[in-house]
Amino acid sequence: MIKQFFVILILSIVGYFLVDAFFKVPFGEKRDxxxxxxxxxxxVDLKVSNSVTAIVxxxxxxxxxxxxxxxxxxxxxxxxxxxxRKQKGEKEVRAKNPSxxxxxxxSQILFPMIILLGGYVFIHGHLSPGGGFQGGAIIATASLxxxxxxxxxxxxxxxxxxxxxxxxxVFASLGFIGLVLGRTFLENxxxxxxxxxxxxxxxxxxxxxxxxxxxASELTGVIDTVLLNNRPEAQKEN
Amino acid sequence: METIFTYLGYFFVALGAIFLFLxxxxxxxxxxxxxxxxxxxKASTLGAMSLILGVAFLEPDWWIKLLIMILFIAFSNxxxxxxxxxxxxxxxxxxxxxxxxxxxxxxxESKEEQK
Numbered sequence: 402m403i404k405q406f407f408v409i410l411i412l413s414i415v416g417y418f419l420v421d422a423f424f425k426v427p428f429g430e431k432r433d434x435x436x437x438x439x440x441x442x443x444x445v446d447l448k449v450s451n452s453v454t455a456i457v458x459x460x461x462x463x464x465x466x467x468x469x470x471x472x473x474x475x476x477x478x479x480x481x482x483x484x485x486r487k488q489k490g491e492k493e494v495r496a497k498n499p500s501x502x503x504x505x506x507x508s509q510i511l512f513p514m515i516i517l518l519g520g521y522v523f524i525h526g527h528l529s530p531g532g533g534f535q536g537g538a539i540i541a542t543a544s545l546x547x548x549x550x551x552x553x554x555x556x557x558x559x560x561x562x563x564x565x566x567x568x569x570x571v572f573a574s575l576g577f578i579g580l581v582l583g584r585t586f587l588e589n590x591x592x593x594x595x596x597x598x599x600x601x602x603x604x605x606x607x608x609x610x611x612x613x614x615x616x617a618s619e620l621t622g623v624i625d626t627v628l629l630n631n632r633p634e635a636q637k638e639n
Numbered sequence: 640m641e642t643i644f645t646y647l648g649y650f651f652v653a654l655g656a657i658f659l660f661l662x663x664x665x666x667x668x669x670x671x672x673x674x675x676x677x678x679x680x681k682a683s684t685l686g687a688m689s690l691i692l693g694v695a696f697l698e699p700d701w702w703i704k705l706l707i708m709i710l711f712i713a714f715s716n717x718x719x720x721x722x723x724x725x726x727x728x729x730x731x732x733x734x735x736x737x738x739x740x741x742x743x744x745x746x747x748e749s750k751e752e753q754k
Binding site: 500501503504507508510511514 | 711714715718721722725
C-alpha cells in the first residue's frame with residue numbers, strides 16, 4: 402500500500418513538471434533563431450559556403466565524431482558476427498561463376514572514375530553538396546564493383562584497419578588540438594581563408610577527408626565480409 | 640538569339656525525351672526480363688545521350704562536362720544491363736517466346752567442344 406503511494410507521488414511530481422514544461426512551449430510562433438544563426442554566420446565566421454557542412458563538422462562536430470563511432474561499431478559488430486574460420490583446403494571464393502569478360506573490362510574502366518568522383522565529393526565537402534560520408538560511400542561502391550566483377554579480387558583487411566585507425570586518430574586529435582589551442586573540443590584553430598576557396602574553412606576540410614577515408618574503408622570491409630562469408634555452399638564447391 | 644544550333648539543340652532534346660518515353664513504355668509493356676532489359680538499355684541509353692547532346696548545343700560552354708557524362712552513360716548503362724541479363728540467364732530464367740532458341744548455349748557448347 403505504502404509502496405503504491407510512493408509510486409503515485411513520484412509519478413505525479415514528474416507529471417506536474419512535464420505538463421508545466423509542455424505549456425511553456427510557445428506554439429505557433431517562429432522559433433528559427435538557431436537556423437538563421439547558422440545560415441548567417443557560417444559564410445562569415447568559418448568562410449564555408451555549404452552551411453550544412455559547417456553545422457555537421459564544426460557547430461555539431463562532436464555529434465559527427467559520435468556518428469563515425471556508431472559506424473565503426475556497426476562494422477565491427479557485423480565483422481564479429483559474420484566471421485567464419487576458414488576450414489582446411491578451403492579457398493576464399495565469393496561467387497560460383499566468374500563474371501563475363503565485358504564486365505571485367507568495363508569495371509576496370511569505371512573503377513578509377515568512381516574513385517575520382519568519390520574523392521572529389523569529399524574534398525569539396527565544404528564547397529558543394531556532399532561530404533565525407535557520401536564520398537566514402539561512393540568509394541565503397543567502386544570496391545563493390547571490383548568485388549563482384551573479379552572472383553579473386555582481395556581487399557586487404559590490414560590496410561583497411563590501418564586507414565580506418567589513422568583517419569579516426571586524425572579526427573580525434575584535431576579535436577584535442579582545438580581543446581589545447583582554443584577553448585572547446587574541435588575548435589577551429591586553422592586560418593579560415595577566403596570564401597569559396599578550396600583551402601578554406603580551417604579544419605573542416607581535413608576532418609571531412611578523414612571521415613571520407615574512414616567511411617570508405619569501413620563500408621568496403623563490411624561489403625567484403627558480407628560477400629565472402631555469406632556463401633558457405635559456394636566455397637565448398639571450389 | 641536563335642541560330643541553327645538552338646533549333647538543333649531543341650530537336651535533340653525532344654528526340655531524347657521521345658526515346659526515354661519509349662524506353663519507359665517498353666519496360667512497362669514488355670512481357671519478360673530480357674525484352675525489358677533490351678528496351679530499357681537501348682532506348683534509355685540513346686535517349687539520355689541525345690538529350691545531353693541537345694543540351695550541349697544549347698549551352699556550348701558546358702560541352703566538356705556533357706561529353707564526360709555521355710561517355711559515362713555509354714560505359715555504365717549497357718554494362719549493367721549486360722550483367723543483369725547474364726545473371727538471370729545463369730539462374731535459368733526462361734524467355735517468354737514459344738520458340739526456345741538459345742544461341743548463347745550453342746556458343747558455350749561449341750567452346751567446350753573446342754577444349
